[in-house]
Amino acid sequence: MMLTLVGVCEGMLEDSARRARGVGADIWVSSSTNAIIGLSTAGMSEKYLDFFRKQPHVVAVMGTVIQPVGGVKTVTGIDLDEFNKISGGFKYLAGGPFRNPDDIIVDEYYARENHLHVGSTVQVLNRPWRVCGIVEPGKLARIVIPRRRLQELTANTGKLSQIWLKLDDPSNTQSVIASLKSQLPGYSIISVEELTSLYSVNNVPGLKAFIGVVITLSIVVGFLVVFLSMYTAVLERTREIGILKALGASSAYVLNVIFRETIMLAFAGTIAGIVLSYGSRWLIMAVVPGSLTQKIIPAWWLVAGGIAVTGALVGAIYPAWKAARQDAIEALSYE
Amino acid sequence: MSDEFIIRVHDLRKVYRVGDVDVPALRGVDLAVSRGEFLTIVGPSGSGKSTLFHVLGGLTPPTSGKVYIHGKDLSAMSDAERTNLRKTEVGFVFQKYNLLPTLTAADNIAIARHIASRSDGYDPKFQEVLELLGIAHRLHHKPKALSGGEQQRVAIARAIVNRPSILLADEPTGNLDSENSKIVLGILRDLNTRMGQTILMITHNPEAASYAHRIVHMRDGRIVP
Numbered sequence: 001m002m003l004t005l006v007g008v009c010e011g012m013l014e015d016s017a018r019r020a021r022g023v024g025a026d027i028w029v030s031s032s033t034n035a036i037i038g039l040s041t042a043g044m045s046e047k048y049l050d051f052f053r054k055q056p057h058v059v060a061v062m063g064t065v066i067q068p069v070g071g072v073k074t075v076t077g078i079d080l081d082e083f084n085k086i087s088g089g090f091k092y093l094a095g096g097p098f099r100n101p102d103d104i105i106v107d108e109y110y111a112r113e114n115h116l117h118v119g120s121t122v123q124v125l126n127r128p129w130r131v132c133g134i135v136e137p138g139k140l141a142r143i144v145i146p147r148r149r150l151q152e153l154t155a156n157t158g159k160l161s162q163i164w165l166k167l168d169d170p171s172n173t174q175s176v177i178a179s180l181k182s183q184l185p186g187y188s189i190i191s192v193e194e195l196t197s198l199y200s201v202n203n204v205p206g207l208k209a210f211i212g213v214v215i216t217l218s219i220v221v222g223f224l225v226v227f228l229s230m231y232t233a234v235l236e237r238t239r240e241i242g243i244l245k246a247l248g249a250s251s252a253y254v255l256n257v258i259f260r261e262t263i264m265l266a267f268a269g270t271i272a273g274i275v276l277s278y279g280s281r282w283l284i285m286a287v288v289p290g291s292l293t294q295k296i297i298p299a300w301w302l303v304a305g306g307i308a309v310t311g312a313l314v315g316a317i318y319p320a321w322k323a324a325r326q327d328a329i330e331a332l333s334y335e
Numbered sequence: 336m337s338d339e340f341i342i343r344v345h346d347l348r349k350v351y352r353v354g355d356v357d358v359p360a361l362r363g364v365d366l367a368v369s370r371g372e373f374l375t376i377v378g379p380s381g382s383g384k385s386t387l388f389h390v391l392g393g394l395t396p397p398t399s400g401k402v403y404i405h406g407k408d409l410s411a412m413s414d415a416e417r418t419n420l421r422k423t424e425v426g427f428v429f430q431k432y433n434l435l436p437t438l439t440a441a442d443n444i445a446i447a448r449h450i451a452s453r454s455d456g457y458d459p460k461f462q463e464v465l466e467l468l469g470i471a472h473r474l475h476h477k478p479k480a481l482s483g484g485e486q487q488r489v490a491i492a493r494a495i496v497n498r499p500s501i502l503l504a505d506e507p508t509g510n511l512d513s514e515n516s517k518i519v520l521g522i523l524r525d526l527n528t529r530m531g532q533t534i535l536m537i538t539h540n541p542e543a544a545s546y547a548h549r550i551v552h553m554r555d556g557r558i559v560p
Contacts (some may be wrong), residue, residue, distance in 0.1 A: 243433045248422030
């Protein structure tokens, strides 16, 4: 559970970072740093697009509008010409660019999850859209619609959420950022490299606390499962413990047997958890590839193993103590 | 104390506390068992023979009196010391075999060696014993795949694998048919005569008791003539 949930958190962030890199821009501009995780609404005037186009070293500019559509999903409004210039355009797996204002382009994962094909109708923002193109994932967003249409529908005409700039040479990024910051104080202007580095657990409000809760729950569940299973095992094996004691096994020997079994159980549980995290990743990719992305994080295997062993050992203390204190005669007469 | 007695018991009393009532199980037992003797204790249910078996085996401490096993005063021993005594000085054979069901016959014998911190291998004499017991070819089977007689023979092998001073057998033929009973009793007698193993056996069965050198009767927590 822990490996899957942490993997989903990290996977979603990494996917967002990958899509941001996929734009091919060098500088990212927003009126708010909250826009990093797509929570801001349009707050910048479209007039800034011309302003940025006139800046030295800037060769392409793209403005986007982002609108949440439930959960962590968002729809992004783009101008396809701007997008093509800055990123080289989408790679269409089926269909092609927008032809009508109510056309929508979705990526392969979103299409697969929602069983969409070119010509399908999909409900977004409480209205029907015609799928005009299905594209390779990894560029900007999973769902894109014409920017103008999104601005009208969300009463943000002439407003943008984010602006992406492509430079003639990436080595000019810092000097251009410094120049822009001096001209536009109060705006968030950072390199795309820095933007993608901000897609981390520490920068998403509540995510670190959520992972903390998941870890705590894992310890509690691990403790309860091992406590109950070891308690049951000790009861079921009362007679066997009596036999060991009759053979001369000390309390330390019995404790050793119980704790070794517990640690083996914890390791087996950890391995099962790792295998299951691969299984959950496969399931996510098969069922909801457009909504969730799970990453396999080997660095967390050790953490998960440590938590499993700790929870299991704590859970085994009482059953082990009970087993070690078992009276041999009573245990041998146990049916 | 004379060294010829491997077990010496003097005025042994054992009282169990049941709720608020003291229940005397042994009321002053005096007994001496010579090294290499095969002794049978017979008596009705409640006569105290099982309690005597538990005290001599170090499974429970006496309430009062003196108990010497191989010269060691059991009545002065702590729980840990009695546990150590069970590793090396005493071997148990129970009516219900009491083999560990998840282990093979070989592992059931090996775990007794492991608990006593002995090496994994068996000495040549024990190999002879395995042949004598007739279970050498059945050692890799788990208890559920063995007959009652075979299980009891494995239990005997486990009891003597650490060469204990005394072998305590509590109704060893109680769960066996007459044919297997004869085999097991014959084995106990062979161990006694060929290896000099001291054996103390509890039984209800007069035919089984007849295999011993000496029969001691118990009633109401005492040894009676």
